[in-house]
Amino acid sequence: MTKPPKPNSPSRRQFLAGAAAVGAGTVTPNPSRAGAGDPLITEVQDWARALGDGVVTTPYGLPEPAEFDVVRRNISNLSNTTTSSPSFTPFHALEGTITPQGCAFERHHSGAIELSKPDYRLMINGLVDTPLVFSYGDLERFPRETRVHFCECAGNGAMEWRGPRFNGVQYTHGMMHNMEYTGVPLRLLLQEAGIDPSAKWIYVEGADASSNGRSIPLDKALGDVLVAFKANGEALRREHGYPVRLVVPGWEGNLWVKWLRRVEVRDSPVEAREETSKYSDLLGDGRARKWSWAMDAKSMITAPSPQMPVGHGTGPMVITGLAWSGRGAISKVDVSLDGGRNWQQARLAGGCDSKALTRFYLDIRWDGQEMLLQSRATDETGYVQPSKDALRALRGESSFYHNNGIQTWWVQASGEVENVEVS
Amino acid sequence: MSKFPDLARAALLGVMIAATPVDAGEFGLGRAATSDEIAAWNLDVSPDGRGLPAGAGSVLDGEELFADACAACHGDFAEGVGNWPKLAGGQGTLDQERPQKTVGSYWPYLSTVWDYINRSMPYGDAQTLTPDEVYALVAYILYSNDLVDEEFVLTRENLPGVEMPNRDGFIVDDRAQVEYPGLSQAPCMDDCKEPVAITKHVVVRALNP
Structure with a gap:
């Protein structure tokens, strides 16, 4: 499978071309370029001229309509x-x-x-x-x-x-x-x-x-x-x-x-x-x-993930997710880009309380090649989140509850992401 | 508002009624539960039969009642309709590739069946069965699992003695002994295995199934 991408800085020309293509959002360093520019910046927009909604237009606020798909769903x-x-x-x-x-x-x-x-x-x-x-x-x-x-x-x-x-x-x-x-x-x-x-x-x-x-x-x-x-x-x-x-x-x-x-x-x-x-x-x-009450240490990469494909091409990419343990606090999260062959320690940021979700980040520069993303949580007892194969070896093929096995996301060169298992 | 204004008033005055000192409590909050209140809610039934009310029900009575109240979801013979739970069959499948967990194959105690039907069934019309009806339904489910003959009558007295086939099939959580030591080793960080290949792809590709 692919090796983990090494940090590599994209050429300055690629960077500027990419920024122009998506209509900015990225601050380019000095010197400024001559020419027209983004109308969202150069022209006065309606929202900058007229008045917005008054207070208690929505007495109990709802998410923006544009966020309509961030909802719980069933199967x-x-x-x-x-x-x-x-x-x-x-x-x-x-x-x-x-x-x-x-x-x-x-x-x-x-x-x-x-x-x-x-x-x-x-x-x-x-x-x-x-x-x-x-x-x-x-x-x-x-x-x-x-x-x-x-x-x-x-x-x-x-x-x-x-x-x-x-x-x-x-x-x-x-x-x-x-x-x-x-x-x-x-x-x-x-x-x-x-x-x-x-x-x-x-x-x-x-x-x-x-x-x-x-x-x-x-x-x-x-x-x-x-x-x-x-x-x-x-x-x-x-x-x-x-x-x-x-x-x-x-x-x-x-x-x-x-x-x-x-x-x-x-x-x-x-x-x-x-x-x-x-x-x-x-x-x-x-x-x-029976009486298997405690939830063992577990983690998930929330993005990229199948519903959150990579839309930005090569370069800086935030890999993020959540880790938790029912037996204490999370002490470490490792992330693999190559299906569990090599691991890097992620940055823990937010949460970190006992028996609560902990947010983690791994900031990489993506080389555009496919990746097999995994995350692996370790809790304060020293317990390390196992692979799915390890769990099946312990409990058989027909168990059901308490699946805390390591998840693999296949990030394809296209940016699409699929739920897979690996060797 | 409440159909029982006196009770509603009593509820509103609850805090004052509770002023009756409660020796055990440091805070003096809450009020003593009445015997009727405890009887109304304390319905759970234990494997040794504690909590069972007096009553009896036969397989034959249960068969008739099951057809009316249960078969729409669980099938005439407790075999299950669609994805609704199968209550019968499956014995000998627990170590097979597709285990079937039914009352007969999996449930360790008969008290659990009585308790669950009494408090939570029929689905959408819970707590409407009489004790005799619950005994009859449990008797019929036993019969559907070939555990009693059709002459069988289940009672408060004989229920705790009914031994379920999988009564010895459960162990208390032993992950701390069996799993945690092996899974608590410092994890490998580099060159942990050969280059990997994808072995299984997702079954349901739709992003919102």
């Missing part, structure tokens, strides 16, 4: 109904680390329900001194915390287990989002009810028809779990569990119960549907791994 033949289905975050078109709520991935099991704050109740029962009911207002009176965390579906990338299936990072990696959550530590609510010494587990469930109940060890419940009512500074969206959802940092999204209505303190797990028949990991020998 129509993936599910029987949109009420039990995922949608996917358009990571190819996003930057930084925070996922805007309006385009953040959804997963419903019985549809997104309308549940008002006045109608909201949260019950704590089971092995407690006093079973309690909290109103939404009660939750707002507990000491609260604000933290950034990713929420990744255990099935993120599951359809790619056997090989490349969908042509876009939105579909291969988009079953996740990363938000700044505000909420009450679950620990405080449990302590308010008084935990019986025999307690070992909690069982959490939502108010929707699926109830989506899951069992969680008490240690985790008393650790970093939040009962969250705000995300990215504002109320949760209906599709993310308004008014209250559970935040279970670093652990699979199915545990992040939306419309949280009940926490039962128990001495044993319920072995509910979502933790036995689903969200368990079939291994090659026919056994299945």
